[in-house]
Amino acid sequence: MSIAPSRRMWPMYSDWQAEAKKRIASLMADVPHDADWKARQTILRDAAHGFHGGTSWGKRVWAKHCKVYLASHGKPQPLKEVPLFAADITFPFRKDQR
Numbered sequence: 001m002s003i004a005p006s007r008r009m010w011p012m013y014s015d016w017q018a019e020a021k022k023r024i025a026s027l028m029a030d031v032p033h034d035a036d037w038k039a040r041q042t043i044l045r046d047a048a049h050g051f052h053g054g055t056s057w058g059k060r061v062w063a064k065h066c067k068v069y070l071a072s073h074g075k076p077q078p079l080k081e082v083p084l085f086a087a088d089i090t091f092p093f094r095k096d097q098r
Contacts (some may be wrong), residue, residue: 016058020065021053037075
C-alpha cells in the first residue's frame with residue numbers, strides 16, 4: 001500500500017520577502033504610470049490570496065510590502081493623534097496625575 005504525497009493548497013516560498021517584491025513588481029508592470037494609489041491598491045488586494053494562500057506569515061509579508069509600495073505611490077499614512085487612553089482614565093500608581 002502506497003501513501004500518496006500530500007498536496008499543498010497554499011504556496012510555499014523559502015524567501016517570502018523576496019517573492020512578495022517580485023510579485024508586486026510583476027503585477028504593477030502593466031499598470032499605467034498615472035494610476036492613483038487606490039487603483040493600485042485594488043489590484044494588490046485582488047492578487048493577495050494568490051500570494052499568501054491564507055497562511056498567516058504570507059498575509060503579514062504581503063501586507064508589509066503592499067504598505068511600502070502604496071506609500072511610495074502617494075497613499076497617505078494614517079494619523080496617530082488619537083490618545084491611547086481617554087482623559088477620564090487614571091492610573092493610581094503614576095505620580096504625575098491629578
